[in-house]
Each structure stands twice: as C-alpha cells, then as structure tokens.
Amino acid sequence: MQRRSLATDTPENQRKEASTTTTKTMTSTDNTMKSKASKILTNQLAKQLRRAQVLKGMSETMVGGYRAITKVDGWGEVPKRDELPRYNRIFCRNMAAAFHIEVVAVEPIPETHGLWAGNHVSWMDIPVMGSMVPAFFLSKAEVEKMPAFGRLARACGSLFIKRGSGDSRKVAGQITEFLKKGHSVLFYPEGTTTDGTHIKKIYGKLLQAAMDADKPIQPLVVCYVNDKGELDDQVPFVGDTSFTKSFLNVMDSGPVTAYILPLEKIETTGKIRDELTELLHQSMQQGLEDLHSRVLKKSADSTASNSDTDSTVDNARSVA
Numbered sequence: 001m002q003r004r005s006l007a008t009d010t011p012e013n014q015r016k017e018a019s020t021t022t023t024k025t026m027t028s029t030d031n032t033m034k035s036k037a038s039k040i041l042t043n044q045l046a047k048q049l050r051r052a053q054v055l056k057g058m059s060e061t062m063v064g065g066y067r068a069i070t071k072v073d074g075w076g077e078v079p080k081r082d083e084l085p086r087y088n089r090i091f092c093r094n095m096a097a098a099f100h101i102e103v104v105a106v107e108p109i110p111e112t113h114g115l116w117a118g119n120h121v122s123w124m125d126i127p128v129m130g131s132m133v134p135a136f137f138l139s140k141a142e143v144e145k146m147p148a149f150g151r152l153a154r155a156c157g158s159l160f161i162k163r164g165s166g167d168s169r170k171v172a173g174q175i176t177e178f179l180k181k182g183h184s185v186l187f188y189p190e191g192t193t194t195d196g197t198h199i200k201k202i203y204g205k206l207l208q209a210a211m212d213a214d215k216p217i218q219p220l221v222v223c224y225v226n227d228k229g230e231l232d233d234q235v236p237f238v239g240d241t242s243f244t245k246s247f248l249n250v251m252d253s254g255p256v257t258a259y260i261l262p263l264e265k266i267e268t269t270g271k272i273r274d275e276l277t278e279l280l281h282q283s284m285q286q287g288l289e290d291l292h293s294r295v296l297k298k299s300a301d302s303t304a305s306n307s308d309t310d311s312t313v314d315n316a317r318s319v320a
Contacts, residue, residue: 047252050100054251057098062148065091069155079157081183085134088156092130096258099124099250101224101235103131106261106294113184114215114265115175115207119222119284120188121196122237124250128222128258135184138175159185168205175209184218185209189280195236196223199285204277210268211276217266219280221288225257229297232256261291 068087074080096103101124109132116135118125126137136157144150144160154160159178161171175185189207190200199221210217224232234253237246263283268276 051248051251054098054100058095061091061094061098062152064094065152065156069152074155079155081136081157084136084157088136089131089134091156092127095127096124096131099127100253100255101128102255102257103128104257104259105132106259106291109133109220109260109262110218110265112216112218112265113179113182114218115179115210115213116184116186116218116220117189117280117284118186118220119196119199119288120190120193121222121224122193122235122250123243123246124224124235124237124258125188125222129186129220129260132260133186133220135186136178138185138187157183169208172206172209172212175206176212179209179213179215193237195233195238196231199281199288202277202281202284204273204280207268207273207276207280211271211273214269216268217276217280219263219266219283219287220260221263221284221291222258222260223288223291223295225259225295226253227255231292231296257295259291259295261287261294263287 065087068091069075072080072083072087074084093103111134116133118129118133130137136159137153139153139158139160141160143158144154146153159174161174175187178185187206189202189204191203192200194200207217224235226232226234232253234249235256237243241249266276266279266283271279
C-alpha cells in the first residue's frame, strides 16, 4: 500500500495535478472577468438608454412648448401672460417628468397673487416649482439670449433682469410694476443654491417690491428625495460642479420625488423690510424642517409614526 501511494506522488502526477488546478483557476478567473464585464456593459447600456429617454422627453416637451405658444399666438413683443399659466404648468410638469422626477404638493398650492419666494437647490427647481406655482419666474437677462430656451422662456412670460449690477432698487421697481399689473413673480431670496438641508442667509432687498405693490410674500420650500427615502445628493447643484456635470448627474440618477410645501403667506402692510426678511427666513427654515419630518425616511425609534407619514404623502399625491 505504501508503494502505491508513493507511486501516485511521482513528479509526472504532480505536474498533471498542478496543470489541472491551474486550468480550473484560469477558468474560474475567466468566468469572473466575463461576469464583471457583462455587468459593466449592462450598466453602461442602461445609462445610455436612460440618457436617450431623457433627451427624447426634453425634445418632446420643447416641441410641445413651442406648439402651445403658437396656439395662443404668443410670439409677439408682449407675452400673453393672462393665457400662459396653464400652459406653463403643463410644460414644467412634462420637463420634470422627462428627468424622471415626480412632483408632489404636500399641501394644496394656494393661488396667492404676490411675490413668491422659494428655497434654491438646483436648476431643476424651475420645472419642479413651475409645475405647481401660479407665478412667472424672475430670470437673469442672459437666459433670454440662450438658443431655443431663451425665446421660449420669454414667450412663457419670464421677467428678465440684469442681476449683479448692484442696482437692486431698479430691479425691485421692475418687479413692483409686474406685480401691479396682476402677475405674480417667483424668485430665490437666498441668491444661490444649497444642498437642500437648510436655508441660507436671505437677501431681502427685492422684498421691497412686494411692499411697494402692497402684495403679500408667499414662501414655499422644496426637497428632493431618492427611492431610499433620503435627501437626494445628485439633484443639488452646489460646489464646483459644472452645469454639464450636474446635468449628467440628474440624467443618471434614480427615481426622485420633489416634495413642495407652501407656507403661510406673509402680509407686508405695516412692516419694514428688515422685519420681513427675518420673518421670511424663519418661515422657510421652519417650513423646510417640517417638510423633512413629513417626507424623509424615519429612524427606527419613530417607526410607529410611519403610518401617519405615509398617509400624509398619499394625500399629497392625490392633491397633486
């Protein structure tokens, strides 16, 4: 028995066993690499398909916007703002949907005529808020010169101003006249974007427009939530991220829900601008915290209240 055991342990047998082991290892490695390559290729194809779908949705929305403006004969020097709100909301809702972003009003959106003020997280705020808010946007003058978008933005009733010139009184005067003509305006008083976790310092100079027009300030807040129930980190347009990179991030992100919460309007009569600035900041900060408590995923120690949150969100969807 010992001789047979030794016989099987010859150099030739050892080489055969080593060759067999090496072959099995190479086969296993090859299969693993093929599997990884297949996953990478599948992910790349899925990403390209998603981008193609977004671009298709954007193109169809743009075409629909041009058709709507043509329908109301709105390509003249003065936009037909009395007829535009309904079309603007449809356009913005379709544009948000093109990026796979569902817009949900947590509470009914009021038809307040006044100066609307929203927190600013991303360039996506425009189609998201525009799909719900009965107001025209305050835009930089450069937007009007953008190919395709500029002409459409003008025809959709946007108010273009030269921001950054330091002449805030002149800008406020433009908004005042706009408000007096019966048109509401939406602007972002933070003056820049955030990651959506808080409200930055409010710049209150443009609130003078609401005071001079004797119109209320209507605040609202928005947050973007991913499919895990957390604040989304792809939609916010912050830091050194370029617009192109941000655009691709949003295109490639998973399903996102944008929740909008309108807050109690702030009357301007009898108040000074500094007072209104502070009231607006408090309202928006508290409102954002309230919105987060309603729509973000609850921790384990608050699971018992999840049913109430789910009910609130379901009701919000029905409102939207």
